[in-house]
Amino acid sequence: MANFIDDRTIEYVGILAKLELSDEEREAAKKDMGRMLDYIDKLNELDTSGVEPMSHVFPVQNVFREDVVTNGDESEKTLGNAPEEKDNMFVVPRTFEGN
Amino acid sequence: MRGKMDKSELLHLSAVELNRAIREGKTTAVEAMEAVLEQIEKKDGQYNCYVTVAGDTALAKAAEVQKKIEAGELTGPLAGVPVAVKDNMCTEGLLTTCSSKILENFVPAFSAEAVLQLERAGAVVIGKTNMDEFAMGSTTETSAYGVTRNPRNPEHVPGGSSGGSAAAVAAEECFFALGSDTGGSIRQPASYCGVVGMKPTYGTVSRYGLVAYGSSLDQIGPLTKTVEDCAAVLETIASHDKKDSTSVERADTDFTSALVKDVKGMRIGIPRDYLGEGLDSEVRDAVLAAAELLQANGAVVEEFDLSLVEYAIPTYYTIAAAEASSNLERFDGIKYGYRAKDAAGLHQMYKKTRSQGFGPEVKRRIMLGSFVLSSGYYDAYYLKALRVKAMIKKAFDDAFAKYDCILGPVAPTTAPELGRSLADPIKMYLGDIYTISVNLAGLPGISVPCGADSRGLPIGLQLIGDCFNEKKLIQTAYTYEQCAKEGN
């Protein structure tokens, strides 16, 4: 396997994606990611010099809205599924830069 | 006076036929809904097509719709017809889970635009269908709410990720369904279950309200019993939606006008690259037989080299995983959904919620996606994939300069047995080989049943069109369907 994924990489990706894996899951993840990246490496067989990366399939541009208020007080809907709520706000574990 | 139809005869009807029967007084919207609910009662214990059945709400809505039909207020071909909606489309007031634990209690405050279009036309939502979690999978086995069984053979998968929708149509637990297709998730389950399924050109159906997986690839589309139904449903849900920046304004959405039985002069190309190793021989035979039938009816059919086929899958998985890793960041236990208990602090809460709430396939793709976007790898993986995507689009553009439609299989095999696919993810991904590039290039594609293998498992015929050319696909598919029915 050309792409060797180690514990550190999995841990790093876990921080980025906010996922924590059990020991078993971690072993499987290392193997799976390595194999997938090997497979994705196949793309290096292609000479893509001079080809622009295409993020949008069609040349649609300039989709705008007018600066007009269309929404009213939807706080009930917004908070309707809140796991924890207080004073019309979402409750979260304490953060350190709130003021 | 409204007549009462024999239940099984009623359930056999296509959506359009049902609407006609309702308008002619042979049955009612309520009767149709009752029949479907009874069928679900009977069969869904085994098939598990549905995550949520709206039961009483659906019957009440059907009664309302019936009144409007009688009053002449709802005159479209889907009025009164019960529809199943894949559980990754928001339905106001109705549980929407994406078949994931992390949304086990999520009730949206708004409905997806495509659902609203159907409701405006008088279709009535029965409930939400099972799927692969967050649309990541090809067998509906990654659902947190159990597997769905293929009604043609319950030991086999229905395909995925719109497995519940396809199975519901096949099992007559609905008259038509909505699915979503990011890499083949409508077409492949349609093929495995023996129903019609279509993914329109990117931007044709609004994505507002569709829980995003691969934003640049996702499209909502119909799963139906017939090509006629497919055209009618697509016509109803296609719209230019101001709430979706990627929604395309189209003048030509009268898809039912293409229901013409005629393929004389239709130039059909079959990619040689699709017919090679890995394709099951029975599938190949059925697909080529379909091509011959079209040829016998006047189409000009020939093989050609599409090229780049083997690069489609790694390109797709890089892009889809990258977009998905970002799209799924919002599931964090703060605003909605599952939230882990007893977490020591904010970041622990995030990690535990997501690790407990997501299944292994979703986690796998999120991790891959985060990796390919991460510092140092973005150019080598993500940008590279976007360049190959451009090349794949160009290959199709070149092909469509010569052909009206591209014809091929939907999947290399018929539906595999349950429990065989998840152990080897890459092998599973390889099954997407014929459908995936269609999403990368934003093209329309349809799957039509074209026979069965020796075990009775359905085989699907795929037709791919140039962007905005659904009508050619519908015409070809319709012609095939009609000719095949007549046995010529």
Next chain:
Amino acid sequence: MAREYETVIGLEVHVELATQTKIFCGCSTAFGGRPNSHTCPVCTGMPGSLPVLNKKVLEHAVAVGLATNCDITRYCKFDRKNYFYPDNPQNYQISQLYLPVCRNGYVEIETEEGIKKVGIHEIHMEEDAGKLIHDEWEDCSLVDYNRSGVPLIEIVSEPDMRSAQEVIAYLEKLRLIIQYLGASDCKLQEGSMRADVNLSVREVGAKEFGTRTEMKNLNSFRSIARAIEGEKNRQIDLLESGEAVIQETRRWDDAKETSYAMRSKEDAQDYRYFPDPDLVPVSISEEFLEEIRSRQPEFRTEKMKRYREEFDIPDYDIDIITGSKHMADIFEETVALGAQPKKVSNWLMVETLRLLKEKELDPEDIRFSPEHLAKLIALTESKAVNSTVAKEVFEVMFEEDIDPESYVEEKGLKTVNDEGALRRTVEEVIAANPQSVEDYHNGKEKAIGFLVGQTMKAMKGKADPAGVNRLLKELL
């Protein structure tokens, strides 16, 4: 011999744009309101929601770019900046990294050494995050998404500044330009303008930049100045003791006058930027640029020049008045209504500035209209009210923008110009105060002041003091 260091400073300034609605949805940006009352599925990251760009945001961003001499990027895109934090409902912020809307501009500031150009690396559009509040009673925080999705432009400068003074001058210049454009009210204390300071030190003459740190939570010019001083010293101390400066983000605590590192191993600072697939690119045409250019107002320098030519008012007044577009507008409109420039500038420079200072407000907060100011001035000109009454009326006008004419009528504040009644009152006052009269005759000029006062009291203030004075002198 101690080494000499120079401080190298660059700024990242976030400005809240003055649009009616948020950048990607139709929710109101109005300040205040119950928590989460200005929210919708889009700005709260509900599953299935999608963004659509507010055209006005683009217009403001391009206008600011043009006014700061930037190149406008004709084809620009939005990128997602991915990081987890509760004030960020999607856990990604839609911003612009790869193709920001404006690049390579500059503003000119006045320094002790003369005019200096501070380069602007780029300006981009992005969305603001929600607000986090610490709960007083329980160990948790609370999230309000009203501010989530409010449009921002981020102005990134080149590391061209060398002192706190230059930083302040730069910020003041930016604020002036942006206020003149009407793009934002740029108030540091209210958060409509936020500055993050990137600072490094190096020995004088060194070619390379030192390692820089980023400082956040600077809510006033004063804390910016202190933070710069503090950080500069901290870095120099480190280097002098042979240690290295660590690149990190630091949070400034103004009360403690110190900063501390916001390091966290849970935060990789790897934002994985990629083009947002839910938004389409923006292509800016020549016509669009022309349209924005044509809307550019007369900026301060031109205005000052014009005022010097057109109005006979002191340079100092011109400086102050043009320092705020709002004040300048009021000045010009009041003059256009016929009031004398000198009188208008006087009301602005004296009474207005006094009240603004007293109430700790900015010139942007002036609420009275040019029409009303013009009326008040006319009332004083015609001596319908005296200066004391005028000041009182002005204070009410400042608070509530009342029509001075109707107010004066209502409250019966008009100066009594009836010579006869006045004469009678003066005579009564003279009769009632023989001691003062005697004092006056004995040479005490001040005594007449007392008598004027008594007369004014008797007239309930509705007399013209000068007229009273004249009459007294006549009768005594």
